[in-house]
Amino acid sequence: MVSILNTIDTGHEDMIHCAEVDYYGLRLATCSSDNSVKIFDIKNGAQSLAADLKGHGGPVWQCCWAHPRFGNILATCSYDRKVIIWREQNDWIKWYEYSNHESSVNSVAFAPPEFGLILACGSSDGSISILTCNTESGQWDYKKISNAHTIGCNAVNFCPSTVPEPAFDQRGVGTKGSYGVKRLVSGGCDNLVKIWKEDGDRWVEENRLEAHSDWVRDVAWAPSVGLPKTQLASCSQDRRVIIWSSDDLVNWSSTVLHTFDDVLWNVSWSLTGNILAVSGGDNKVSLWRENNEGQWSMISEDASAPTSTNALSEQRTL
Known part of the structure; x- marks a missing residue:
């Protein structure tokens, strides 16, 4: 049977929709219908709140970590039609905001690091966006698969x-x-x-x-x-x-x-x-x-x- 090793009180004020551990298993990101994203340090069985990220204007459905070769980077998507990419630079900051969807963004996923810093986003508007970062300039570009799925x-x-x-x-x-x-x-x-x-x-x-x-x-x-x-x-x-x-x-x-x-x-x-x-x-x-x-x-x-x-x-x- 699966056994519970640790329980974390996130302090979220509404339903948690996603919880993701980073590549090394040292940090946990959570997102919630309270519109917030939280990052916890979970070293050695202990837990402490490392960041409470505010930037979305609706329930946050999903979060995902980039590979650590690009630094500490987290992507989140929300009912507010936005994707936000957060980056740790001493403190956590909003690095890039993508708002080219016409409806809720439901899913985000980073590509394998061998391809570079690339993020896919799926939306209720039926389309999929592929965001690509030029890691030298820090600029993001995107391509869109329109009408990828009927309804969403x-x-x-x-x-x-x-x-x-x-x-x-x-x-x-x-x-x-x-x-x-x-x-x-x-x-x-x-x-x-x-x-x-x-x-x-x-x-x-x-x-x-x-x-x-x-x-x-x-x-x-x-x-x-x-x-x-x-x-x-x-x-x-x-x-x-x-x-x-x-x-x-x-x-x-x-x-x-x-x-x-x-x-x-x-x-x-x-x-x-x-x-x-x-x-x-x-x-x-x-x-x-x-x-x-x-x-x-x-x-x-x-x-x-x-x-x-x-x-x-x-x-x-x-």
Whole structure:
């Protein structure tokens, strides 16, 4: 069973929608419907408030840390249609504010650091923005995938940089291709999971994966650990988690991990990619592992403390 190692009293005045530990496991960021973002030092089992960030004008749905090679950087997104990138320079400051969405911004995710300082943002206006920072000048630029999902985009996540690009020789035989192709997976209110690929100066839809019968609430690309296949997970209001697998990034197969008793909000892989965590409206967090025969089984479940529903438990359109 999962055991609780530590409990943190955040002092938030409303529902917490996201809690993210940084790369080294030394800091915790939380965001809430009280419009605030908080950062805690959590070294050696102790906890202290390092920053209380005010800048959003609505509930803050999600936060995510950049890789520490770029410094201490945190991105947050909100119902106020904004994405804010915070940076620590002695104190925490608002480094960049992006406000080019027409509705709530529901999800943010940094790209693998090998690609540079890049952030994807998914919005209820149906579009996905890709923000790129010139780390020498500190200036940000953006590209937009318009109409990425009908009604709205609920989740975005990047493909690991170590997944090879399929290539073919002159006979049309598949070979190992080059590394470092930027890909992005998204989930939306159209019940679809979509895979996007950077093609020159634009992003194009490479695959659309259809199996869910209700809104897709979260997507997560599994870390690449040298396995011959690529995997990603999606969860939905249809109460199912689906594992998508591919040997060539072209043809994808789907496996229903489990049908749960309530709507699902989050899926998250372990660093080694062999364990998947699932949470949802039943206030439980369960861990799942795949055996050598490709069958998934639950290895642990924690229902000792209620978990807040994901930010996407509410319709967020303006």
